[in-house]
Amino acid sequence: xxxxxxxxxx
Amino acid sequence: xxxxxxxxxxxxxxxxxxxLLKIWKTRSCAGISGKSQILFALVFTTRYLDLFTxxxxxxxxxxxxxxxxxxxxxxxxxxMKFKATYDGNHDTFRAEFLVVPVGGLAFLVNHxxxxxxxxxxxxxxxxxxxxxxxxxxxxxxxxxxxxxTHYLFALGMYRALYLINWIWRYYFENFFDLIAIxxxxxxxxxxxxxxxxxxxxxxxxxxLSLPA
Numbered sequence: 001x002x003x004x005x006x007x008x009x010x
Numbered sequence: 011x012x013x014x015x016x017x018x019x020x021x022x023x024x025x026x027x028x029x030l031l032k033i034w035k036t037r038s039c040a041g042i043s044g045k046s047q048i049l050f051a052l053v054f055t056t057r058y059l060d061l062f063t064x065x066x067x068x069x070x071x072x073x074x075x076x077x078x079x080x081x082x083x084x085x086x087x088x089x090m091k092f093k094a095t096y097d098g099n100h101d102t103f104r105a106e107f108l109v110v111p112v113g114g115l116a117f118l119v120n121h122x123x124x125x126x127x128x129x130x131x132x133x134x135x136x137x138x139x140x141x142x143x144x145x146x147x148x149x150x151x152x153x154x155x156x157x158x159t160h161y162l163f164a165l166g167m168y169r170a171l172y173l174i175n176w177i178w179r180y181y182f183e184n185f186f187d188l189i190a191i192x193x194x195x196x197x198x199x200x201x202x203x204x205x206x207x208x209x210x211x212x213x214x215x216x217x218l219s220l221p222a
Contacts (some may be wrong), residue, residue, distance in 0.1 A: 007130070008066050009172075009190070010019055010073050 011069075011177050019073060026080045027166035032157045033087045038042030039097040043147040043157050044088040049079040049140035052109075057133035059126060080149035103143035112136045119209045121189065132135045134190055141165065145204060153219040159204075166192045166201030169194050 029047075033039045058074045065071065088096055106155075116132035144162070148154045173194050179185035211218050 001101075007060070007064070009015065010022070010070065010071070010077065 012175055012182075014015050014171050014178055015175035016170045018175060021164045021171060022168035023073070023166065026077065026084075028157065029091075029161045030080050030087070032086050032161065032170040033084065033092060036071060037086045037092055039092050040097055040149065041147070041153075041158050042088060042096075043103070043144040044085070044096055044098075044100045045101055045103055045143035046140055047081065047084050047088055048107065049105060049136060051078075051085050053133045053137045053140055054081050055131040056136070059129060067220050071189075078148075081163075088118050092173045097147075097151075100147050101143060102150070103146040105143060109136065109140060109163065111222075112139065124163070125222070130199065131189060134193045137169075139200070145200065147194065148204075148218075150221055156217065159208055159218045162201070162204055163208050163212075164200065166205060169197045170201075173198060206215060 029042070033042065053079050054074070061071065061074050061078075108140060112135040115133055115135055116128050120128050120131040141162075148158075173191070176185075176187070176191050176194070207218055207220070
């Protein structure tokens with residue numbers, strides 16, 4: 001799975 | 011957004027509000043670790059630096075501002091307004107033993123070696139251990155006010171719900187962030203013995219007291 005920085009989370 | 015993440019955010023918001031109200035209404039921060047609250051304010055500050063540069067949604071922006079505002083308000087109440095009720099003798103956990111290693115780790119293990127990303131990573135790692143001074147203080151005093159245990163339960167549940175959110179996002183959105191997941195696991199594990207005491211004692215109507 002592509003790692004995506006979870007910046008849409010609080 | 012999925013139900014687990016929304017429930018997690020609302021649990022987090024509830025914890026922050028409950029703590030602020032407890033201090034404000036009782037005009038006392040007895041039993042509350044000021045160090046943990048400073049660490050939480052630091053967590054939000056280093057994580058939400060892109061508050062004004064990276065718009066995601068009204069919900070995201072509003073929640074970040076509430077978290078930041080409440081965190082600083084809580085620190086203000088503890089160290090300024092109700093300073094006389096701050097129990098410094100029991101809030102003795104060496105927070106620098108958390109901040110320094112976490113800062114070093116954020117430099118070494120991150121997604122991208124850029125200032126914003128390293129600060130975000132620092133905030134994720136710091137959040138996972140920020141509750142330690144509070145848990146340490148409770149172990150030292152041997153007890154906690156019931157309202158404080160509700161605060162801790164909501165705070166612990168927030169990241170546990172986020173773990174479920176990450177499982178959900180892994181399967182349905184092909185989303186995966188190992189740093190957040192590992193830190194979230196550590197954070198939730200640190201609450202386990204508190205969860206046990208909360209469920210076996212507080213929910214049975216007893217006061218939370220540790221075998222001193």
